[in-house]
Amino acid sequence: MNYVVEIEPSANTGIYLTNDIHEGGKSEGALLIEEGFAELKCKTHTSAVFAYCGFLVPLRDPETGLGLNLSYFTSLSFDLTFDSDVRDTVLIYLHGEEFRMGESRTRIHMQPINPMPGMAHYHLELSDFFIPSWWLLYFAQDQSDSGTNLRNVIGLQITTGDNRTEKNTRLALGNIELKGKWIYAGQLYFYLLLGGLAIVLIRGLTSAFRYRAKYLESRERSAELYKLNKLLSVERDKFENLSKTDPLTGCINRAGARELLERLVCIAPTEGPKAALILLDIDHFKQINDSYGHEEGDRVLVELAAYLRSRSRNEDAVVRWGGEEFAIICPQTSGQQASLLAEHLRTRLPEVIAVQAKGITCSFGVAEFVGSGVEAWFRRADAALYQAKAEGRHRVVLAD
Numbered sequence: 019m020n021y022v023v024e025i026e027p028s029a030n031t032g033i034y035l036t037n038d039i040h041e042g043g044k045s046e047g048a049l050l051i052e053e054g055f056a057e058l059k060c061k062t063h064t065s066a067v068f069a070y071c072g073f074l075v076p077l078r079d080p081e082t083g084l085g086l087n088l089s090y091f092t093s094l095s096f097d098l099t100f101d102s103d104v105r106d107t108v109l110i111y112l113h114g115e116e117f118r119m120g121e122s123r124t125r126i127h128m129q130p131i132n133p134m135p136g137m138a139h140y141h142l143e144l145s146d147f148f149i150p151s152w153w154l155l156y157f158a159q160d161q162s163d164s165g166t167n168l169r170n171v172i173g174l175q176i177t178t179g180d181n182r183t184e185k186n187t188r189l190a191l192g193n194i195e196l197k198g199k200w201i202y203a204g205q206l207y208f209y210l211l212l213g214g215l216a217i218v219l220i221r222g223l224t225s226a227f228r229y230r231a232k233y234l235e236s237r238e239r240s241a242e243l244y245k246l247n248k249l250l251s252v253e254r255d256k257f258e259n260l261s262k263t264d265p266l267t268g269c270i271n272r273a274g275a276r277e278l279l280e281r282l283v284c285i286a287p288t289e290g291p292k293a294a295l296i297l298l299d300i301d302h303f304k305q306i307n308d309s310y311g312h313e314e315g316d317r318v319l320v321e322l323a324a325y326l327r328s329r330s331r332n333e334d335a336v337v338r339w340g341g342e343e344f345a346i347i348c349p350q351t352s353g354q355q356a357s358l359l360a361e362h363l364r365t366r367l368p369e370v371i372a373v374q375a376k377g378i379t380c381s382f383g384v385a386e387f388v389g390s391g392v393e394a395w396f397r398r399a400d401a402a403l404y405q406a407k408a409e410g411r412h413r414v415v416l417a418d
């Protein structure tokens with residue numbers, strides 16, 4: 019992007035005449051300033067000093083009041099009319115004010131042009147300005163002091179040139195234009211680099227946020243899945259338990275009992291009896307159903323189951339074996355001990371309210387596990403029960 023400073027000669031521009039009088043010369047000049055141009059008529063006289071006349075255009079930054087920083091400027095252009103008795107150059111100077119070793123001085127930058135007679139537009143690259151050899155000779159302090167410095171340019175000077183004969187010259191200066199860049203290439207690259215880094219950073223952050231959001235989403239989903247699995251496993255356990263529970267009485271059913279018995283007989287041998295099995299069957303239950311109805315029969319079953327559970331030990335398992343038949347699995351119990359428990363249950367049966375009124379009795383078959391498998395164990399208990407029924411019911415029979 020270009021930045022332009024335009025100067026139109028006028029009374030306000032502050033253009034003034036310079037000539038060699040100050041250095042001891044004799045050249046004469048007359049300056050006329052009109053709106054839009056400044057005219058200089060000059061008669062140069064040879065003398066001991068370099069003879070010249072010229073314009074000096076002050077350059078000031080209106081905001082700071084200092085000279086112009088032309089470091090970022092690229093060109094100087096102006097309209098100039100040239101008339102002279104002789105062929106001559108015109109010298110263009112830029113005066114840079116600077117401080118060195120605590121002292122103020124003016125660094126001169128210069129570029130000659132070779133004007134054609136009459137009016138022409140001149141365009142000069144600022145990079146073509148150089149420090150004249152006379153300035154280096156008289157003012158430069160060392161080698162490092164020979165470069166240009168356009169950071170604080172306080173004046174533009176346009177003077178008659180190198181032809182040292184006596185001459186009459188007319189110079190008319192029109193519009194002056196200084197063109198520059200808002201930022202110079204180095205800065206532009208720096209800002210571009212900065213912009214690039216910012217884009218990379220923003221992209222990185224955006225990706226990081228996106229990945230974090232995904233991570234959080236997947237974590238949330240995992241948590242949901244975990245909860246669902248837990249729920250399913252609870253439901254599965256519930257169904258598994260249900261499949262091993264009798265829905266009417268809440269006792270373990272035959273499937274559950276079978277699993278329990280298998281586990282029991284597999285336990286490593288312990289001292290003393292391993293287990294005993296009590297089978298009990300309600301006597302003439304069919305008649306209960308027939309007399310009081312099936313629902314009342316169910317109530318008897320439910321209350322009897324509760325009675326059996328309340329009278330057996332914690333480690334015993336009460337099983338609804340099927341229909342009106344129950345089993346009690348008693349770990350680490352001998353046949354004798356189980357018979358006593360069965361006897362106890364038989365005699366206390368009237369405690370069951372639903373049973374008492376109907377004069378219900380039960381028959382019991384008891385068998386201790388003797389080490390020849392669950393089926394054989396069960397058959398022995400069943401045979402004892404059959405015997406109890408056959409011998410008149412309402413009794414306990416212990417298998418051999």
Ligand SMILES: Nc1nc2c(ncn2[C@@H]2O[C@H](COP(=O)(O)OP(=O)(O)OP(=O)(O)O)[C@@H](O)[C@H]2O)c(=O)[nH]1
Binds near residue numbers: 266301305407
């Ligand atoms: N209310 C009810 N009755 C059942 C249930 N399961 C089986 N029963 C009944 O139990 C009775 C069993 O009758 P039987 O096998 O003849 O035996 P019993 O009448 O008890 O005679 P004994 O066992 O020889 O003393 C049948 O009438 C079945 O309908 C049940 O869940 N509820």
